[in-house]
Amino acid sequence: MDTRIDFYPTHQQQGxxxxxxxxxxxxxxxxxxxxxxxxxxxxxxxxxxxxxEKGAPAxxxxxxxxxxFRVGNTxxxxxxxxxxxxxxxxxxxxxxWDPAAGHRFDRSKILLDPYAKAIGGREIWGEPPDWNDxxxxxxxxxxxxxxxxxxxxxxxxxxxxxxxxxxxxxxxxHPSAGVKHPGTYAxxxxxxxxxxxxxxxxxxxxxxxxxxxxxxxxxxxxxxxTMYNYWGYSTVGFFAPKTGYAATGPLGMQxxxxxxxxxxxxxxxxxxxxxxxxxxxxEGNEQGPTxxxxxxxxxTYYMLTPEGYYFNFxxxxxxxxxxxxxxxxxxxxxxxxxxxxxHIDGFRFDLAAILGRDPWGAPLPNPPLLESLAFxxxxxxxxLIAEAWDAGGLYQVGSFPAYGRWAEWNGKYRDDIxxxxxxxxxxxxxxxxxxxxxxxxxxxxxxxxxxxxxFITCHDGFTLYDQFAYNDKHNEANGEQNRxxxxxxxxxxxxxxxxxxxxxxxxLRKRMIKNALAILLMSHGVPMILMGDEVGRTQRGNNxxxxxxxxxxxxxxxxxxxxxxxxxxxxxxxALRGTHTLLRTRDxxxxxxxxxxxxxxxxxxxxxxxxxxxxxLAFMLRERQAGQAGNTSSVLYMALNSYxxxxxxxxxxxxxxxxxxxxxxxxxxxxxxxxEPGHExxxxxxxxxxxxxxxxxxxxxxxx
Amino acid sequence: xAFSANLxxxxxxxRITLEGELDAxxxxxxxxxxxxxxxQKPQKLVLFMNNLQFMASAGLRVLVFAKxxxxxxxxxxxxxxxGPVLNTLQMSGFQQAVYxxxxxx
Numbered sequence: 001m002d003t004r005i006d007f008y009p010t011h012q013q014q015g016x017x018x019x020x021x022x023x024x025x026x027x028x029x030x031x032x033x034x035x036x037x038x039x040x041x042x043x044x045x046x047x048x049x050x051x052x053e054k055g056a057p058a059x060x061x062x063x064x065x066x067x068x069f070r071v072g073n074t075x076x077x078x079x080x081x082x083x084x085x086x087x088x089x090x091x092x093x094x095x096x097w098d099p100a101a102g103h104r105f106d107r108s109k110i111l112l113d114p115y116a117k118a119i120g121g122r123e124i125w126g127e128p129p130d131w132n133d134x135x136x137x138x139x140x141x142x143x144x145x146x147x148x149x150x151x152x153x154x155x156x157x158x159x160x161x162x163x164x165x166x167x168x169x170x171x172x173x174h175p176s177a178g179v180k181h182p183g184t185y186a187x188x189x190x191x192x193x194x195x196x197x198x199x200x201x202x203x204x205x206x207x208x209x210x211x212x213x214x215x216x217x218x219x220x221x222x223x224x225x226t227m228y229n230y231w232g233y234s235t236v237g238f239f240a241p242k243t244g245y246a247a248t249g250p251l252g253m254q255x256x257x258x259x260x261x262x263x264x265x266x267x268x269x270x271x272x273x274x275x276x277x278x279x280x281x282x283e284g285n286e287q288g289p290t291x292x293x294x295x296x297x298x299x300t301y302y303m304l305t306p307e308g309y310y311f312n313f314x315x316x317x318x319x320x321x322x323x324x325x326x327x328x329x330x331x332x333x334x335x336x337x338x339x340x341x342x343h344i345d346g347f348r349f350d351l352a353a354i355l356g357r358d359p360w361g362a363p364l365p366n367p368p369l370l371e372s373l374a375f376x377x378x379x380x381x382x383x384l385i386a387e388a389w390d391a392g393g394l395y396q397v398g399s400f401p402a403y404g405r406w407a408e409w410n411g412k413y414r415d416d417i418x419x420x421x422x423x424x425x426x427x428x429x430x431x432x433x434x435x436x437x438x439x440x441x442x443x444x445x446x447x448x449x450x451x452x453x454x455f456i457t458c459h460d461g462f463t464l465y466d467q468f469a470y471n472d473k474h475n476e477a478n479g480e481q482n483r484x485x486x487x488x489x490x491x492x493x494x495x496x497x498x499x500x501x502x503x504x505x506x507x508l509r510k511r512m513i514k515n516a517l518a519i520l521l522m523s524h525g526v527p528m529i530l531m532g533d534e535v536g537r538t539q540r541g542n543n544x545x546x547x548x549x550x551x552x553x554x555x556x557x558x559x560x561x562x563x564x565x566x567x568x569x570x571x572x573x574x575a576l577r578g579t580h581t582l583l584r585t586r587d588x589x590x591x592x593x594x595x596x597x598x599x600x601x602x603x604x605x606x607x608x609x610x611x612x613x614x615x616x617l618a619f620m621l622r623e624r625q626a627g628q629a630g631n632t633s634s635v636l637y638m639a640l641n642s643y644x645x646x647x648x649x650x651x652x653x654x655x656x657x658x659x660x661x662x663x664x665x666x667x668x669x670x671x672x673x674x675x676e677p678g679h680e681x682x683x684x685x686x687x688x689x690x691x692x693x694x695x696x697x698x699x700x701x702x703x704x
Numbered sequence: 705x706a707f708s709a710n711l712x713x714x715x716x717x718x719r720i721t722l723e724g725e726l727d728a729x730x731x732x733x734x735x736x737x738x739x740x741x742x743x744q745k746p747q748k749l750v751l752f753m754n755n756l757q758f759m760a761s762a763g764l765r766v767l768v769f770a771k772x773x774x775x776x777x778x779x780x781x782x783x784x785x786x787g788p789v790l791n792t793l794q795m796s797g798f799q800q801a802v803y804x805x806x807x808x809x
Contacts, residue, residue, distance in 0.1 A: 085728035085762040145768045147801050186795045248795050252761040260797030 007032050009080050013063050020069045021076030026333065027115030027239070028089060028141055034080035035141060037089070039113060040073045040326065041297040043103055044095040047075040050110050052088040052138065054120065057130075059110075060087070085252075088120055088138035089113070093296055100308045102299030104290065110135040112237060112292040114330060117337075118142045118255055119210040119237045125169065125183065125244035126213060126228070126549065137212065137236050137291055140252065144341060146259045153345045154271050155381045156201060158407065158450040158526055159584045162574050163273065164200040165458055166531040167231065167553065168208055168245045174554035181247035185254075185261045192268050198534060198567070199574035202271040204348055206459055207232035208258070209274075210240040213549075215282055221479045227547035231459065233350060234282045234316060236291060238334045241342075262343050271345035273383060274338065278331050279354040279390065284317035285310045293320075300326050303359055311361050313354050315391030322355045328369045331355075336378040346383025348409070353390040356401055363394055367401055374403035385409065385453055398441030402451065407526065410438055410452040417456050417519055418467065418490035420615075421512060423642045423695070428614045431640070435619065436598060437524030439588045448587050452525035456516050457533055460486070462543045464533035467491045468512040469498060474541030477552065485544030498541060507669070510536070511696060514569050514666040514673065515640075518697045521573040522638050524585060534570035535559035565670030572674045576663065576699075579677045582621045582636055596623050601639075605652040615643040620652055622702075627655020635702035641692040648689045654702045659685060661701045667693025705757065709737040718746035723755040731762035738770045749774060750808055754784030759792050771801050783808040 009017035021036045029036045037049055047070075049063045065075040090112060095105030112119070116139035121129060129136060172179045172187030179190040188203075195203065215229040232242065246254035262272050281301075283294045286309060293301035303311040303319040310318040321327050338344045349355060356367035373384060388400040388408040397411050413434045420427040433440045437449025457464045462473075471493045475485045494508045513536065520527045531537070532555045539545050545552045560567055577583045582596050589598045600608035601618035608617060618639040625631040635658065639649040646667075651660060661680035666673060675681060680701055683690075692698045707724035718741035726734060741749060749770060771780060780802040785793060793799040 083728065085731065085760070085765070143765055143768070145765065145772070147768065147771065147797070149800075180791075181795070189795075246795075248792060251759075251792060253764060253792065253796050256761075256764065256796035256798075260795065263797060 009078075011066060014061055016061060016063055017080040018063070018066075019078045019080075021078045023071045023074040023076050025115075026074075026330075027113060027117065028139065030084065030141065030143065031078060034078045035082050035084070036076065036078050038074055038076040039091055039115075039296070040075075041093055041095070042073045042300050042326070043297055044093040044105060046094040048092040049077065049079070050090045050092060050135070051082075052090070052135065054086050054088055054140075057133065062092070084141045084143075088135075088140055090135050090139060091296070099286070102304045102308050104294050104298040106290055106295055109290045109295045111290070111295045112137050113139045114237075114292055114296065115239050115333070116140070116237045117239045118252070119240040119243060120252070122210070122212060122214075122244045123249045126226070129214060137210065139237075142255050146256060148259070148263060148343065151263045151266050151343055153339070153343050153381060154266055154269070155345070156271055157586070158383055159586050161202045161271065161383075161526050162200045162521075162577065163202045163204050163453070163526060163528040164195065164198070164531065165204045165206065165528055167206045167459065168242070169230075169549070170553040171531060171555050173549075174551060174556050176557035177555070178557065183245070184247040185245055185257045186247040189261050189264050192264060192270070195270060196268055198571055199578065200529065201269055202273055202345070203265065204273040204275060204528070206275050207235070207277055207350075208242050208245060209235045209276065210237040210242050212236055212282055213244065218479070220477065222477065225550065227479065228549050229547070230549050230553060231546045233277050233546070234280070235277050236282045238278070238330070239337055259342060266343065272343075273346040273348055273385070274344055275348045275350060276335070277350040278320055278322060279351040280314035280316045280318050280320055285312065288317055297326075300324055303357070303361060313357065313361060313390050313392035313394075314351055319354060319357075319361075321359050322369050323358055323364065323367060328372060331369060332372055332376060335373065335382070336376065339378055339382050344382070346385065348385040348387065350387055351390040352386035352400065353388055353394040353396050354392070356396070357394070361392070370401050370406070371403055374405040383407065398438070402445065402447060404446060407451050407453055409458070410434075410441070410454055410525065412441065413438060413452060413454045413523075413525070414456055414458075415488070415490060417516070420640075420642055421516055421519070422490060422492035423615060423644065424490075425615060426612045428608070428617050429610055431617055432600065432608075432619075435519070435523045436589060443588055443591070449524040449585060450526055453528055454520060454523050454525040455528040455530070456520055457530040458528065459530065460544070462489055462491055462541075463530060463537050463539050464513050464516055465509070465536040465538045466541055466543070467516070468494050468509045469538065470541040471497060472541070473543040474498075475544050477542060478544060478547060485542070489543060508695065510563075510566065511666045513566060514664075515695065515697045517570050517573055518638070518664060518666060518699060519640070521577050522583060522636075522699065524583070524588075527577070529570070531555060532559070535567050536563040565673065568670065569664075569674050572676060573664070576677045580634060580636060582623070582634070595625070596621060599652070601649070601652055603647050603649050605650040616641050616647060616649075618649055627658055632704050637700040637702065639690065639692045639698045641694065641696055643694060645694045646691050646696075648691050649698070650689045651687070651700070657704045658702045659683065659704070660687065661703065662698070663701050664699040665693075665696065666698075667696035705755070707733065709734045711737045711740055713744050713746070716747040717750055718744055718748070719750045719752065721752040721755075725758040726756060726763035727758065727760040728762035731760075731766050734763060734766045735769065738766060738773070742773055746774075746778060748779050748781065750781045750783060752783045752808070753789055754786070756785070756789050757787075759789045764792060764796055764798060767798055767802075779803060781805060781808060
C-alpha cells in the first residue's frame with residue numbers, strides 16, 4: 001500500500017505538508033497519512049483553510065489553497081500529519097460584498113464546513129458559550145469505525161408502523177425519568193424497554209442535527225428563566241448530530257453515542273426516523289450571524305429577492321435554495337450519509353412544500369429535489385414523509401409531488417378528527433374518509449392509505465390532554481403576549497378551562513383522550529402518537545412550547561403511574577392494530593388486491609346517518625370470505641358516538657357460529673375500558689344492540 | 705497520574721495494563737502497545753483498566769482499532785473499568801464488542 005504515490009506530499013506551507021486534494025467527496029475525509037478537505041463556492045475568489053487546536057481561541061494555522069488546488073468551483077487539498085483528534089477546522093472565503101447582487105463574502109469570518117460531520121462549541125446543553133469566539137460552531141473530524149455488527153435499517157413496511165414522535169432531550173430530562181444521563185441519547189436508550197412495552201415500532205426524533213440552543217435565547221419576561229431555541233428547528237450543520245444531546249458530547253463521542261442508540265433501537269425492533277429541516281438555516285435574515293452558507297456562497301444557498309434580501313417562506317428569516325443543483329446535491333449527500341452511516345430508517349421533512357419551490361419561490365410542477373430523493377438508490381428503502389405545507393401559504397396535503405414514494409403528514413386528518421371528537425355536526429362524511437386512510441386525498445396517482453401519516457397531535461399544537469382541557473391557547477410563558485401559536489385548535493375543555501378537581505370533568509377528559517387514541521389506531525394509514533399522550537402529558541395549555549427547557553416540554557414520568565389506565569389503553573390499542581392485518585392494508589377498500597371490506601353502519605345496522613346533523617357512525621371491517629369455507633378470520637366493529645347522550649347501536653349480523661366480543665368501551669372506567677387482544681369479553685349470543693355512552697366509542701370483535 | 709500502557713505476554717494472552725488518563729495526547733502509546741501485541745499473535749487480549757481514570761474519543765478509537773485489527777477470533781477482555789471509563793464504553797456501544805469484567809481471570 002505505501003508504494004502509492006498519492007500518499008506523499010507535493011507542496012509545503014508553514015511547515016504543513018500538502019498535495020492537491022480530490023474534489024469529491026465534499027467535506028473533510030480521512031485519507032492515508034492525512035485529511036482531504038474539499039469545499040465549493042461558485043462566487044468566491046479564494047479560500048483559506050483555518051486550523052484550530054480543539055477549543056483554542058485563535059487559529060493554529062491558516063493555509064490558503066494554492067490556485068493549482070482548485071478544480072472548477074471546488075477547492076481541495078490534502079493536509080498531511082494532522083492530529084485528527086485534536087484539531088478543528090473552518091474556512092475563510094474571499095469574494096465580493098455586494099448584497100444587492102446576493103453576495104455577502106466577509107473574509108473576517110471563519111466559516112463552518114456545510115459537510116462538517118461533528119461540531120464542537122456547544123458540547124454541554126445550555127452552557128453559555130464564549131460570545132466573543134471568532135468561530136462558535138467548530139467542525140471536527142470523525143472516524144467511520146463504529147461496529148454495527150449485522151445491523152441495518154429494519155425496512156418495516158410503512159403500513160405496519162406505529163410512529164412515536166419524541167424530543168431527544170424532553171423524553172428523559174425530567175428528574176422523574178430516573179435515568180443515569182437525563183436528556184441525552186443515552187437517556188433514550190435507557191427507556192427502550194418503555195417504548196417496547198408501549199408497542200410502538202418507530203421513533204421519530206425531533207431535530208437532532210446540530211443546532212444552537214442559544215439562537216434567539218432570551219430571558220423569560222415573567223420568570224427570568226432562559227428561553228432557548230429548544231426544539232431545534234434551525235440547523236447549524238446538516239451532517240452532524242447535536243453534540244449537546246450526547247452524554248459523551250464533552251468527550252467528542254456524540255457520533256458513537258447516537259449510532260449506538262440507533263443500533264439498540266433496531267435490536268429492539270424499533271425504527272428511527274429523523275425530523276429534518278432543510279427549509280432554512282440558523283443564519284436567519286440580513287441581521288443574522290454569518291456562520292457558514294452566507295459566507296461561503298450566499299447567492300447559491302439562499303432564495304433571494306431581486307434586491308438581494310432573503311425570501312422567508314419558512315417564517316424563520318431565510319429559505320434554503322433547495323432546487324439549486326449544488327444545494328440539492330448537499331441535501332442528497334446529507335440524507336445518503338445518514339442512511340448509510342447512521343442506518344436511519346426514514347425522514348420527515350419539515351415544511352417540505354418549500355422543497356418544491358424554484359429559486360424565485362414559485363412552486364415547481366416537477367421539483368427536481370423531490371424527484372431525486374424519491375428515486376435515489378441509497379435512499380431507496382427509506383421512508384420519506386413530507387410536512388406538506390410551508391409558511392408561505394403553499395398547502396399540498398393530498399397533492400404533494402409523491403413519485404410513488406412520499407407520504408404526508410395528514411393535517412386534514414388532525415383537523416377533521418378533532419372536530420368530530422368535540423362534537424361538531426356535519427363531520428361524519430369526512431370522518432369516514434379519514435378512517436379509510438383518506439381516499440379523497442390519496443385515492444389517485446397510485447397512492448394508498450400509507451400516503452397518510454395520521455395524527456391528532458404533534459409537537460406543534462396542544463398535547464392530547466390539553467386538547468380536552470383548554471378551549472384556547474395559553475402561551476403567555478412564551479413572552480409574546482399569547483400572539484404566537486395557532487388559533488385553529490378545534491379543542492374543547494370539557495366544561496372547565498384548565499386543571500380542575502371536578503371528577504366528572506376529569507373522567508370525561510380521559511374518555512375523550514381514549515376516544516382519540518381509539519380512532520387514531522383504528523384508522524387506515526400510519527398512526528403517529530406524540531410523546532406522552534399515552535399518559536396524559538400536559539403543556540398547561542401552551543400550544544407552541546418551542547422555547548422552554550422545563551416541564552412544559554419534559555415528559556413527567558410520574559404520569560405513568562397516575563394515568564396508568566391511559567397507558568394501558570394505548571398499549572392495548574396498539575396491540576390490537578398489530579394483531580389484525582385488517583387495520584393495516586396497503587390498498588384502499590375496493591381497490592387493488594385487497595380481500596377486505598369496510599361496511600358502514602349507524603345507530604341502525606347497514607344504515608349510516610350521513611346527514612349534516614349526524615354525530616354517529618359505525619363501521620365493520622372484515623375479510624370478504626370471513627365465515628365462509630373454513631375462513632375464521634375476525635370481524636372488527638367500531639361504533640363512534642360524539643353525541644352527548646348514550647345511544648343504542650344496532651349490531652350487524654355475524655356469520656353463523658361467530659359471536660361479538662367487547663374489546664373496548666371508553667364509557668367504562670378502567671380496568672373495564674379495554675381488554676388484551678384475545679381476551680375480550682363475549683356479549684350475550686342474542687345481543688343485537690349495544691348502548692354506546694355519550695361521547696364514547698365501542699370496539700367489538702366478532703370471531704367464532 | 706501520567707498515562708502508561710504496559711504490555712506483557714502470558715502464554716498466548718496479551719495483557720496490557722492502562723493507567724492514568726487516556727486522551728488524544730497519549731493515545732499513540734496505547735496504539736503502539738496494541739501493535740506490539742498484534743505481532744505476538746495472541747489468542748486473547750486482556751486490558752486492565754482498574755487504574756484508568758479517563759478515556760477520550762482517541763482512546764476509544766484505539767480500542768476499535770484493536771478489535772478490527774485482531775479480528776473476531778481474538779477475544780478482548782476489559783477488566784476493572786469503572787466510573788467515566790465504563791460509562792464511555794457503555795454509551796458508545798463498545799461494551800458489546802468485548803467482555804467487560806470486574807476482575808480477571
